Amino acid sequence: MDIANFGVEEWLNEWEKKATYDISQSSVEAFTLEELLALDGTTVEEFFGRLSKVPQDYGWIEGSDTFKEEVAKLYKNVDPDNILQTNGTTGANFLALYALIEPGDHVISMLPSYQQLYDIPRSFGAEVEFVELKEEENWEFDLAKLKELIRPNTKMICLNSANNPTGTQIDRKMLEQIIDIAKTSGAYVLVDEVYGPLSADTDHISIVDLYDKGISTNSLSKTYSVPGIRIGWTATNKELADLFRKYRDYTMICGGVINDELAVHTLKNKDKILARNKQIVAENLKVLTDWVESEPRVSLVVPNYVSTSFIKFDIPQDDRSFCLDLLNDTGVLLIPGDAFDFPQHARVGYCCKKETLIKGLELLSGYLRKFD
Template sequence: MDIQAFGVEEWLNVWENDAIYDIAGSTIASLTLEEIIELGPLSQAEFFQILAQKKMNYGWIEGSPDFKQEVAQLYQNVNLEQILQTNGATGANHLALYALVEPGDHIISVYPSYQQLYDIPRSLGAQVSLWQIREENNWLPSLEELRGLVRADTKMICINNAHNPTGAVMDRNFLEELVAIAREVGAYILSDEVYCPLEEGLEIPAIVDLYEKGISTNSLSKTYSVPGVRVGWVVANPEVSQLFRKYRDYTMICAGVFDDFVASYVLANREAVLARNREIVDRNLAILKDWVQKEPRVSLVYPRHVSTSFIRLDIPEEIEAFCIRLLKEKGVLLVPGNRFDLPQHARLGYCAPTQTLEKGLAALSDFLRQFD
C-alpha cells in the first residue's frame, strides 16, 4: 500500500513547537483539565477520587454506556448500538474507509479538504474523483458538478462539513440535495463533522440523521476543545455499524479508561463548553474581520462561526517559503495553502486564545509591510 504524505500534519509536526503565536490550528482554544472539571458539578477532589478508583483494564471496548448515551443525544433517533468510540475523528474516518472501500471502487471526495478523505481511498486501490470547492462560491462545491461525477457504481461520497480549512458550511438544503443524488445510485455518504458551526440560529443536520446510508464521524478535538483525550466516534445504520465492529477489532481495542471518563464528562457538560466556545468564536471572529478589513494584502471568505479560516495573501512569494520566514522572523505559525493544494492561501486558526490571535495578527501585518 502506498499513500501520500499527510501535508498538514507533516507541516505541523515540523514547525508547531517553534511558534510563539500559533494561529495555525483549528481547535477552539483547548481546555485545561482544571477548566474541564470546573464546567461540571464535581469538585477537583471528587473528580480525582473517581479517577483514582478506576481499574486500569481495557474498560468498555466500544465506549462506556455513559459515553454512548451522551453521543446519542447529539443525533435524532440513534440507538447506542450504532455508536462506536474511536481514536479521534481521524480513527473514525479511517475505520469507515477501511471497512467499506475496496480496490476498483469509485469514490467521490470534496477536494481539497481533510486529506484522509481522498488519499486513504486511493491507497486502498479505489478510483477517486475530486469534487472541487470554489472560492467564488464561498468555498462550496457545485452540486451540478457532482451530478457529472456520480456514476452508477459510485460507492461513496466523502465530505467535510463544516469544511477544513475554509470554514464553509453545507446547509440543510444543500445536504438534502446531496442525499438525493447519492440515493439515486445507492452511494454511502461519509461526513466528517468535527467542525460544528457555532453561529446563532444555524443548525446543520448530521448526515446520519438525513440518509439511511449516511455515516457521521466526530470527536472532542475541535468544537469541544479537548483534542488531548483523542476520543471520537462513528455513527451509521445498524448494519454498517456491525460491519465496522469487525474492522475495528483490527485497528483499536479501546480509547482508554481515563480518556473515556473525561470525554463523557465533557459531553455531559457540553452546554457549558459550547457557551464558553461561542464567546471565543464571536469575539475572535470580530477581531479577525476587523483585521482583514484593515489589511490590504489579505482577503477572506469568512467562515460561518467555524473554528478555521482560510486567508488569501497578495504577496510576490511562494506561500510555504513565506510561512517559514514568517515563523522564523516573527514567531507566527500559519499552515501554507499548498499543504491543501491551494497556493496563495493559508489556514489561520482564529480560535486560538484571544491574546495569541491579536499579537499574531499584529506581527503578521508588520511582516506583510515588506511587500508594500
C-alpha cells in the same frame, strides 16, 4: 500500499512546538483539565481520587454505555448501540474507509478538505475524483459537478462540513440534494462533522439523521475543546455499525478508562462548553474580519462560526516559503495552503487565546509590509 504524505500533519509535527504565536490550530481554545472538570464543580482531586480506585484495564471496548448514550443525544435518530468510540475523528474516518472502500471503487471527495478523506481511498486502490470548491463562489459545494461525476459504481461521497480549512458549511437543503444524487448509485455519504457550527442561525443537521447510508464522524477535539483526550466516534445505522465492529477490532481496542471518563464528563457539560465556545468564536471572528478589512494583502471568505478559516495572500512569494520565513522571523505559525493543495492561501486558527490572535495578526501584517 502507497500513500501521499499528509501535508497538514507533517507541517504541524515539524513546526507547531517552535511557534511563539500559534494561530494555525483548528480547535476552539483547549481546556486545561482543571477548567474542564470545574464546569460542574468537580475538582481534579475528586475526579482522579475516584479513578485512582478503578482498575486500569481495557475498560469499555466500544465506549461506555454512558458515553454512547450521551453521544446519541447529539443526533435525532441514532440508537446508542450504533455509536462506536474511536481515536478522534481521524480514527472514525479511517474506520469507515477501511471497512467500505475496495480496489476499483469510485469515490468522490470535495477539495480542499481533510486530506485523509481522499488519500486513504486512493491508497486502498479506489479512483478518487473531486468536486473542487471555488473561492470566487464562496467555497460553496458544486451540485452540478457532483451530478457530472456520479457513476453507477460510486461507492462513497466524502464530505467535510463545516469544511477544513475554509470554515464554510453544507446546509440542510444542499445536503438533501447531495443525498438525492447519492441515491442514484446507492453511494454512502460520509461527512466529517467535527467542525460543528457555533451559531443558532446555522441550518445544521447530521447526515445520519437524513440518510440511511449516511456516516457521521465526529469527536470532542474541535467544537468541544478537548483534542488531547483523543476521543471520537462513528454514528451510523445498525448494519454499518455491525460491519464497522469487525474492522474496529483490527484498528483500536479501546479509548482507555480515563479518556472515556473525561469524554463523558465533557458531554454531560456540553451546554456550558458550547456557551463558552460560542463567545470565543464570535469575539475572535470579529478580530479576524476586522483585521482582514484593514489588511490589503489578504482576503477571506468568512467562515460560518466554526474554528477554522482560510485566508488568501496577494504576495509575490509562494505560501510555503512565506509561512516558514514568517515563523522563523516572528514566531507566528500558519499552515500554508499548499498543505491543502491550494497554494497562496493559509489556514488561520483564530479560536486561540484572543491576545495570541491579536498579536499574531499584528506581526503578520507587519511582515506583509515588506511586499509594499
